[in-house]
Amino acid sequence: MIDQNRKIVRVRDVMKKKFDMIDGKKTVIEALRTMKHVETKSLIIDKRNDNDEYGMLLISDIAKNVLAKDRSPHRTNVYEIMSKPLLSIDPEMDIRYCARFFDRFSLSRAPVVENGKVIGIVSFTDMVMHGLVEFEE
Numbered sequence: 001m002i003d004q005n006r007k008i009v010r011v012r013d014v015m016k017k018k019f020d021m022i023d024g025k026k027t028v029i030e031a032l033r034t035m036k037h038v039e040t041k042s043l044i045i046d047k048r049n050d051n052d053e054y055g056m057l058l059i060s061d062i063a064k065n066v067l068a069k070d071r072s073p074h075r076t077n078v079y080e081i082m083s084k085p086l087l088s089i090d091p092e093m094d095i096r097y098c099a100r101f102f103d104r105f106s107l108s109r110a111p112v113v114e115n116g117k118v119i120g121i122v123s124f125t126d127m128v129m130h131g132l133v134e135f136e137e
Contacts, residue, residue, distance in 0.1 A: 024046070086111055
């Protein structure tokens, strides 16, 4: 039974607000060297213009598409291996629905977008560890 008095935990409450955004023309090695927020395990690829979409590069994408295939990180551009366009999350979404959304579309993390701008990144880990654990105490 669902507790009607349960506090709703929103994506905004658990997302990581610090993330790295880079240009898709950078090489993989340049992208890795500029990463400041390694805990997000991802890089957001900036739009080239207002009619473009954001992209995302996960550390696992680099492992699968560069390391495992013995490609040079010095000669592989981010745009070659990134995901684009992205499924994004509204910051006001309840984390229960966000978890269902991730499950339905096999996501591990996604950008949080408000008014057309990325304001954070949310992952399953954020939802469970910060949403369930912190807000239940």
